[in-house]
Amino acid sequence: MTAAPYPAPQPARPDRRTSLTGPVVTTSIGVLVLLVTLVVGLLTARTFVGLVTSDVVSSSGEPGPAVVADAPAPGATTATLEAGQRYAVHLAWPAQGAIEPRLSDVVLLQAPSGAVVAADADPAVDGTFTAGRWSVESVAAFTAPESGTYQVAVPAADVADARVLLAPDQDLAPFVGGVLGSVAGVFGVLLLGAFGAGLVLGGVIWWVIRARARRATAPPRV
Incomplete structure (x- = not known):
């Protein structure tokens, strides 16, 4: 009687509880959003300076x-x-x-x-x-x-x-457009800044938690 072959070993799946992929992606997106916020802030400041100077x-x-x-x-x-x-x-x-x-x-x-x-x-x-x-x-x-x-x-x-x-x-129209654009830019900076900062903060906290979990599940050194 022929013995049944052993099943092929399955590749080890990463432990989601210790994977750093999620924290890295979240933090990276947060940093990118903050960079976009900086660009929007600079453009808004330039528009505002153009309105208040002459x-x-x-x-x-x-x-x-x-x-x-x-x-x-x-x-x-x-x-x-x-x-x-x-x-x-x-x-x-x-x-x-x-x-x-x-x-x-x-x-x-x-x-x-x-x-x-x-x-x-x-x-x-x-x-x-x-x-x-x-x-x-x-x-x-x-x-x-x-x-x-x-x-x-x-x-x-x-x-x-x-x-x-x-x-x-x-001309009145460009002036009004500049004022509205500056107001919209300020709100955009506040919203994007809050969103980006939240992503970075959440990503860092998540990163720390996952890093501790990785250290806790790591095999002991001989």
Whole structure:
């Protein structure tokens, strides 16, 4: 009688109670999520900085690259403007001076044809910001009726060393989009950060538990 063959040995299966695969994957995903959070945070900060800074005036008080004309208040200057373009009037003053000063009258511009334009409209974005020791506020706006060189008459302000700067008016839609994007970015950073930190913390705790289990089930050394 022929004896039954012995069954082939089965490969040893890893003990799920001591395997480190789960903790490693969880921790790795958490680290990846935190890296994504860092990128989102940097993009959000860049967008926010673009909203709160301006190219109207530098920190040293010099006119920024967007400025087409500047003059002391009171004072006069000239500006080369384009027909149909909307321009904003910005009032700049030393930051340690009065808070939100006002011009005594509207800024007047004389077009090349002799027509007088009053800067008495509201700017698209009525904002106030600080650059170095200077505070700047958008106080008025106007639309140039024709292209050419304008004579600009600036009234007095109720604070010393104030200046008026003319620059193209900021579009409202990109500004609002930037604000909403910054808010969404902040919430995204908070949610992703909490999720990634939770994965890393849970993965590390899980890793420690599995490592202890591996040490407990390891064969004793001879």
